[in-house]
Amino acid sequence: MVDQARARRIAERIKQLVTQGLTQVVKDERVGFITITDVRVTGDLQHASVFYTVLGTPEDRETAAEILATYRGRLRSFVGKGLGIRLTPSVEFILDALPEDAQHMDELLREVAARDAELAAARARGDFAGEPDPYRKPRTEEDGDAPDAPDAR
Known part of the structure; x- marks a missing residue:
């Protein structure tokens, strides 16, 4: 043993x-x-x-x-x-390959941090794909296409 x-x-x-x-x-x-x-x-x-x-x-x-x-x-x-x-x-x-492995990990972490910074910058200057407010709203007279008055029959 x-x-x-x-x-x-x-x-x-x-x-x-x-x-x-x-x-x-x-x-x-x-x-x-x-x-x-x-x-x-x-x-x-x-x-x-x-x-x-x-x-x-x-x-x-x-x-x-x-x-x-x-x-x-x-x-x-x-x-x-x-x-x-x-x-x-x-x-x-x-x-011992430990220092080389640590240096490689540091390089990878720096690369990941740079990519994160790029994504954050793109996210900050990005706009919505469609309208700013995509939800439907009832039409108003200001829109120019006022709904017809209901029939008074």
């Missing part, structure tokens, strides 16, 4: 250790701004997926991926020493 609470605690500890290891173990000036966003551990605690984001250009993302791949073994060793459990999980670094 998998202990979900223990797996969450270990995932959180791995997140802290990898973040700490980026400053202590990785001695590369090209690292840039890497942020560890999430860690997911399998139920048997044998594999950890570390999600990260990089602030910068796509070239910065590629450089960060290369650096993390190069230092993966050293970071795993650092995590193993800090965890204090019998088996150290294997570590896999995955670029």
Whole structure:
């Protein structure tokens, strides 16, 4: 049986250790701004997926991926020493797509707001399709077509 609470605690500890290891173990000036966003551990605690984001250009993302791949073994060793459990999980670094997804959602929301503004402007300057008051009213003499006087027979 998998202990979900223990797996969450270990995932959180791995997140802290990898973040700490980026400053202590990785001695590369090209690292840039890497942020560890999430860690997911399998139920048997044998594999950890570390999600990260990089602030910068796509070239910065590629450089960060290369650096993390190069230092993966050293970071795993650092995590193993800090965890204090019998088996150290294997570590896999995955670029988190959350910032790109959030940016796409922001663009969609801006587009929807612009369309709403266009519809509101069209609604404000719009007129009725027919007469302003479409309901029938009894004719009056002012209309010019006064009804005939009733026969007095």
